[in-house]
Each structure stands twice: as structure tokens, then as C-alpha cells.
Amino acid sequence: MPVITPPPLPSEDKRWKIVNGTMRKSGFARHALIETLHTVQSSFGFLDDDAIRFVALSLHVPLSQAYGVATFYHYFTLKPPGKHTMTICTGTACYIKGTDKLLASAEKHLCIAEGETTKDGLISLTTARCVGACGRAPVVLTDGELQGQTTGDELIAQLERWRVE
Amino acid sequence: MTIEELEQIAESVRLANAKHDHEINVCMGTGCMSQHSDKLKEALTAAVSAQGNNTLVRRTGCMGLCAAGPLVLVDPEEILYQHARAEDAEKIAASLGGEPVAELQCNLREHFDEQVHIVLENSGHIDPEKIDDYIAHDGYKALMKALTEMAPKDVIQQITESGLRGRGGGGYPTGLKWSTVAKAVGDMKYVICNGDEGDPGAFMDRSVLESDPQRVIEGMAIAAYAVGASKGFIYVRAEYPLAVSRLTIALREARRHGLLGNNICNTPFNFEVEIRLGAGAFVCGEETALIASIEGKRGTPKPRPPYPATSGLWGKPTLINNVETFANIAPIVRKGGKWFASIGSERSKGTKVFAITGKITNTGLVEVPMGISLRQIIEGIGGGVPDGHTLKAVQTGGPSGGCIPADMLDIGVSYDALVKIGSIMGSGGMIVMDDTSCMVNVARFFIEFCMTESCGKCIPCRTGTAQMHTLLTRICNGTGTMDDLELLEDLCSTVKETSLCGLGQTAPNPVLSTFKYFHNEYIEHIVHKRCAAGVCQMETVKSENEVVA
Numbered sequence: 001m002p003v004i005t006p007p008p009l010p011s012e013d014k015r016w017k018i019v020n021g022t023m024r025k026s027g028f029a030r031h032a033l034i035e036t037l038h039t040v041q042s043s044f045g046f047l048d049d050d051a052i053r054f055v056a057l058s059l060h061v062p063l064s065q066a067y068g069v070a071t072f073y074h075y076f077t078l079k080p081p082g083k084h085t086m087t088i089c090t091g092t093a094c095y096i097k098g099t100d101k102l103l104a105s106a107e108k109h110l111c112i113a114e115g116e117t118t119k120d121g122l123i124s125l126t127t128a129r130c131v132g133a134c135g136r137a138p139v140v141l142t143d144g145e146l147q148g149q150t151t152g153d154e155l156i157a158q159l160e161r162w163r164v165e
Numbered sequence: 166m167t168i169e170e171l172e173q174i175a176e177s178v179r180l181a182n183a184k185h186d187h188e189i190n191v192c193m194g195t196g197c198m199s200q201h202s203d204k205l206k207e208a209l210t211a212a213v214s215a216q217g218n219n220t221l222v223r224r225t226g227c228m229g230l231c232a233a234g235p236l237v238l239v240d241p242e243e244i245l246y247q248h249a250r251a252e253d254a255e256k257i258a259a260s261l262g263g264e265p266v267a268e269l270q271c272n273l274r275e276h277f278d279e280q281v282h283i284v285l286e287n288s289g290h291i292d293p294e295k296i297d298d299y300i301a302h303d304g305y306k307a308l309m310k311a312l313t314e315m316a317p318k319d320v321i322q323q324i325t326e327s328g329l330r331g332r333g334g335g336g337y338p339t340g341l342k343w344s345t346v347a348k349a350v351g352d353m354k355y356v357i358c359n360g361d362e363g364d365p366g367a368f369m370d371r372s373v374l375e376s377d378p379q380r381v382i383e384g385m386a387i388a389a390y391a392v393g394a395s396k397g398f399i400y401v402r403a404e405y406p407l408a409v410s411r412l413t414i415a416l417r418e419a420r421r422h423g424l425l426g427n428n429i430c431n432t433p434f435n436f437e438v439e440i441r442l443g444a445g446a447f448v449c450g451e452e453t454a455l456i457a458s459i460e461g462k463r464g465t466p467k468p469r470p471p472y473p474a475t476s477g478l479w480g481k482p483t484l485i486n487n488v489e490t491f492a493n494i495a496p497i498v499r500k501g502g503k504w505f506a507s508i509g510s511e512r513s514k515g516t517k518v519f520a521i522t523g524k525i526t527n528t529g530l531v532e533v534p535m536g537i538s539l540r541q542i543i544e545g546i547g548g549g550v551p552d553g554h555t556l557k558a559v560q561t562g563g564p565s566g567g568c569i570p571a572d573m574l575d576i577g578v579s580y581d582a583l584v585k586i587g588s589i590m591g592s593g594g595m596i597v598m599d600d601t602s603c604m605v606n607v608a609r610f611f612i613e614f615c616m617t618e619s620c621g622k623c624i625p626c627r628t629g630t631a632q633m634h635t636l637l638t639r640i641c642n643g644t645g646t647m648d649d650l651e652l653l654e655d656l657c658s659t660v661k662e663t664s665l666c667g668l669g670q671t672a673p674n675p676v677l678s679t680f681k682y683f684h685n686e687y688i689e690h691i692v693h694k695r696c697a698a699g700v701c702q703m704e705t706v707k708s709e710n711e712v713v714a
Contacts, residue, residue, distance in 0.1 A: 033461035072463040073444030091365030093522035130365035134522035135231025146199035
């Protein structure tokens with residue numbers, strides 16, 4: 001067995017220590033790749049090239065595999081999110097209750113498409129494939145907080161509140 | 166931990182509970198939490214202590230009736246309150262022992278009376294973050310019984326006798342699966358709990374994990390004992406943060422009580438469980454893709470055989486069952502396979518949990534005996550379609566299932582009956598559609614889902630679903646032709662027959678079932694350029710010259 005020397009942390013940022021902690025917990029095993037990327041995303045908000053490179057090196061996973069995993073799973077994002085995030089659920093129950101119209105009105109209001117962030121970096125608009133709160137459809141997540149039975153007016157009002165903050 | 170110690174814990178919880186005159190159970194599942202039931206619980210705790218009532222206020226998991234949340238259940242009177250807010254706390258506290266608060270009372274007896282709770286027996290009655298509460302409700306008795314009184318083959322015998330079939334949707338006999346893994350040769354075996362509930366519109370697994378996580382852990386431990394495994398993984402969607410946190414607490418508590426770890430119940434049996442987070446890929450519900458994901462890879466499926474039962478996680482024999490399947494295990498071991506087999510229909514035993522959503526009055530979670538008619542579920546328990554609309558179809562099985570028309574509601578719900586009419590049982594999502602839903606549009610929605618969720622490994626699924634989506638979009642736009650319809654039908658059978666895994670093989674189901682039962686809607690879109698439900702935006706009809714040009 002070759003002696004594994006983990007690469008140096010990319011920067012002084014303390015969050016890297018949390019990332020390192022996740023990898024250490026599994027003994028830097030290759031199968032910890034997804035767990036570690038989860039930690040990176042929850043600490044930094046997204047996965048950038050430096051982070052993917054650092055994790056791949058630490059776990060001895062080929063860069064291509066790490067990048068492949070990061071792009072395969074919808075939950076991971078390679079772009080920095082805006083200050084606020086509006087997530088609109090597009091699961092079946094929400095769709096039947098008109099979530100497509102909610103999405104269209106949010107896109108129109110913010111002048112961006114789903115998956116994008118406003119130019120000023122204030123609001124990101126994303127969709128989720130069912131958050132499992134179908135009993136309260138249509139559902140949106142405002143900065144991760146679940147709001148049920150949302151109307152178009154409520155949605156726009158929330159976007160406006162973020163604007164004037 | 167010994168059986169005596171287990172009894173002691175149960176007894177002390179019962180004694181502590183008996184000291185209270187009333188128990189107020191506050192639903193703190195995801196649905197009710199989004200309506201601030203946490204604040205309601207705080208307010209109730211403050212209100213009862215201010216009024217000097219000898220009352221226990223308990224956090225519980227889901228009570229099922231999400232439409233009426235936040236829900237509060239007062240015991241022993243069994244008074245259910247709906248839409249309760251923090252402001253109502255004092256009223257509720259003051260009413261204890263007297264007249265209930267009439268304006269908050271929920272009188273939906275028929276909603277609850279027709280249900281049979283096995284999987285959900287503790288949901289809404291115990292605190293999911295307290296293992297002692299679970300133990301007081303016969304928790305871990307089954308594991309104790311299995312470890313001390315039964316040989317692994319006896320456990321499998323009971324499961325086989327129960328007739329339990331996989332609740333993830335496939336309906337494979339659980340006992341048969343267990344005995345295959347038990348027979349597989351290997352010094353290391355794994356047990357995996359599939360909690361990657363990707364079917365949009367279904368939330369049974371989330372609810373079970375949030376409301377009664379110990380039940381799933383106990384089921385996994387019994388399975389591990391039966392097949393000879395020592396390590397388990399629970400694969401949960403990252404989109405379910407509450408379920409993950411409750412599960413983390415549950416695992417910690419189980420370890421602390423010696424119900425996980427080495428020499429469980431002073432026997433040579435060792436078992437440890439880890440949580441693995443999904444990362445938003447529907448295909449990971451397929452067992453070989455799920456295994457790849459646990460190994461830290463892209464979730465792409467592999468051809469079977471070899472089945473995971475002989476060569477699964479890291480090439481070792483692996484048992485994979487769904488959350489609900491594991492949740493059924495403890496009661497079966499406790500009460501015997503024959504008891505379980507006495508519930509349900511001829512070839513589908515026991516109960517099934519359904520998430521009823523869409524255009525229905527009582528949205529939420531229900532558990533019903535197999536064989537019950539769809540009509541009883543939709544019109545009885547579900548309370549029918551609201552706002553004077555008429556029922557058009559019921560969709561079961563999510564993107565792999567089909568749409569059942571309103572005139573077929575009298576069929577009994579079982580694995581085989583649903584397959585026969587072109588749908589599947591699926592994991593338990595049941596979406597009700599009324600006359601404001603366009604079935605062509607619904608078919609397009611599901612195909613779009615499968616198109617984006619296709620992992621891209623095999624061609625029929627990757628390009629087939631994309632072509633089907635183009636054709637369906639055209640039909641929805643009013644620019645489709647009858648030739649498109651024929652081509653679509655052809656594609657359906659190609660994708661169905663030649664795809665590598667379940668995702669592709671079942672992707673055409675929503676299209677095929679709407680073809681079969683709602684063919685006139687397709688014709689209307691193509692020939693008359695009209696969408697009766699008013700959902701599809703038709704492009705302005707071009708003059709004939711333009712079309713030719």
C-alpha cells in the first residue's frame with residue numbers, strides 16, 4: 001500500500017477543514033466522493049474547479065470521474081448561487097396544480113430562465129423534482145424554507161421583498 | 166440490551182405517560198412544519214404549563230391528513246384539530262377535559278376508519294426522535310425475538326409465509342429475495358435500504374423515515390440477521406433534510422442502546438448502518454444504479470444478471486429493499502407471517518401506503534389493505550374531487566405508471582390488477598386529475614421527466630425519450646399530424662422493449678395508457694387543434710400554403 005499524503009488545503013479558508021473532515025471520516029476512501037461533494041456544496045454553496053480538483057486529488061479519484069459525478073447529479077451546482085434562491089417544485093402534484101405557470105411568471109418577472117441567477121447576483125431561480133410535500137402543492141422553497149399552496153401573487157411578492165431588502 | 170432491559174424501558178415510558186391526564190400530539194412532519202407546527206408546539210407547551218395542566222405535549226411524525234395541517238391530536242379523548250395555529254394554543258389548552266374547540270375540530274371519521282395501519286401504526290403517536298417512545302410501542306421486540314428465538318432460516322420462512330412483496334414498485338416476493346441473498350456465498354454481505362423516492366408526487370418513504378425511523382432500522386437489522394450481513398446503508402434523497410436529520414438521531418440512539426453495533430442483544434450478531442445521501446437522480450432508484458451511487462460513482466445502471474443478490478455493492482451479495490418493505494418486517498416477525506397474509510388480496514398481501522395528491526379534497530398519506538377499490542380510496546378516504554369538478558383519471562406509479570380512467574375506479578388495488586390495465590402499483594404515488602387536466606399534456610410532462618432523468622447510457626432511452634418529447638410537444642402545440650401519432654406509438658414499443666433498465670422500459674407507460682384510454686384527446690389536438698381542458702396553448706393555425714412551404 002502506498003502511503004497516502006493528502007494534498008494541502010487550497011486556502012486558509014476554514015471551510016476546507018470541514019471538507020477534509022468528511023474525507024477523513026471514511027479514511028479517504030474513493031467511495032466518499034459524493035459525500036464529500038455534498039459537504040463542499042453545503043459549505044461553499046457550489047462546486048468550483050478548485051474544489052473538484054482538491055477532492056479528486058485527496059480521494060485518488062481521476063479528475064474525469066469527479067467531474068462526471070459533479071455534473072451527473074442535479075443536486076450539485078457548478079455556478080455560485082445568488083444571495084437568495086427561489087426553488088419551484090415541478091413534481092407531478094405541483095404540476096397538476098399549475099406550477100408551470102408559477103415558473104413562467106417568475107422567469108418573466110426576473111427576466112432570467114430557470115437555472116440562472118439575476119445579473120446583480122441577488123436571486124437564483126431553480127426547480128426541484130419533487131420535495132415530497134405534495135400534500136401542500138404547489139410548493140416553492142424560499143431560501144430552502146418550504147411554502148405550500150403558493151399563488152402567483154405570493155411568489156412575485158416574495159421576489160419583490162428580496163429586491164427591496 | 167436484553168429483553169428484560171427492553172421491557173424496563175417500555176414500562177418506565179408507560180408509567181411516565183400514565184402520570185399525565187392528557188397528551189397533546191403535534192404533527193411535525195414536513196407538511197405541517199411548513200405551516201409552523203414547531204411554533205404551535207412551543208405555544209402549546211407554554212399554554213399548558215401556564216394553566217397548570219398535567220399534560221404532555223409531544224412532537225410526532227405525520228398524521229397523514231396533510232390537507233388539514235397543522236394537525237393536533239388530543240389523547241385519550243382522540244380529538245383531532247385541524248389548521249391549528251400558535252394563536253389557538255391557549256384555546257386548546259383551556260378545553261382539555263371539557264368541551265373540545267368546535268371551530269378547529271376535524272370530523273373526518275370516514276377518512277381514518279377505512280384505513281388499516283401497519284407501516285404507519287406509530288406515525289403520529291410517537292416522538293420520532295426518542296427511541297424509548299418506539300420501544301414502548303413494542304419496538305425492537307421483533308429483533309430481540311429473531312436474535313434469541315429464531316434461526317435465520319426461520320425468519321426468512323416467516324417473511325415468505327407473509328406473502329410480502331417489494332413495496333418499491335416491482336412487487337418481487339421479499340422472502341424469495343432474502344433467501345437468494347442468504348444462499349449466496351460470501352464472507353461480507355450488505356443490506357441496503359432504498360429511500361431514493363424519486364417518483365415525483367410520492368412521499369411515503371419520506372414520511373415513514375420522518376415519523377418512525379427506528380422501525381426501518383429494526384427491519385434492516387432483522388434482514389441483516391436473516392441473510393448474514395453485517396453492514397447496512399440507507400440511501401436517502403438529499404431533498405429530504407428532515408428525514409435525514411431524524412434518521413441520524415435514530416441511528417445514534419440505536420447505537421447508544423446497543424441495538425446497533427457489535428454483539429447486539431448479547432448475541433454474536435454485529436450490524437452497523439450508515440446513511441448515504443442521494444444527489445437528485447431519479448435513475449438511482451434502480452438498484453444497480455443505486456449501488457453505483459453508494460460506491461461514489463455516477464448512477465448508471467448495469468445489465469442484470471448478475472443480480473445484486475449475488476454480486477452487488479463492491480461485488481458482494483447485497484440485499485436491497487425499499488423503506489416501506491423494511492417497515493413491514495418488524496410487525497411480521499412479531500405477529501407471524503400468517504397474520505400478515507390474512508390481510509389483503511389473493512396475491513398481494515398486507516397493506517399499502519399511498520400518497521394521494523392532485524385534485525382531491527383530503528390530500529395526504531393513507532394506508533389501506535390491498536384489494537381495496539380505487540373508488541373507496543378516492544371517493545371515500547380521499548373525499549372526492551373538490552370545487553364541483555369531475556374526476557378524469559388517477560395516475561399511479563409515477564413516470565413508470567399509467568393513467569387509469571374514471572370509469573375503471575372499481576378495480577381492486579393489487580400489483581397484478583394494476584399491471585393488467587396498463588399501469589403499475591409503483592411506490593405509492595396516486596395523483597388525481599380532474600376535467601381541468603389535459604392527458605396529452607400529462608403524458609408530455611412524464612416523458613419530459615424521463616428525458617431529463619435518463620442517465621444516457623443506453624440509446625433507446627436517451628434518444629427515444631427525447632424524440633417522444635418532441636412529438637408530444639408538437640401534438641400539444643397543435644402542430645402534430647396523424648403520422649406523428651403513429652411514429653410515437655412505434656417509438657413507445659421500441660423504447661419499452663430495448664432499454665437497459667426499468668427507467669427506459671417503463672418510460673412509455675404514461676403515453677401508452679393515455680393512448681389507450683384517452684385516444685380522443687390526441688385526435689382532438691391533432692385534427693381539431695383543440696385542447697378541451699384548456700391547458701395546451703395551440704399555435705395559431707397556419708394556412709395550408711404556409712404548411713406546404
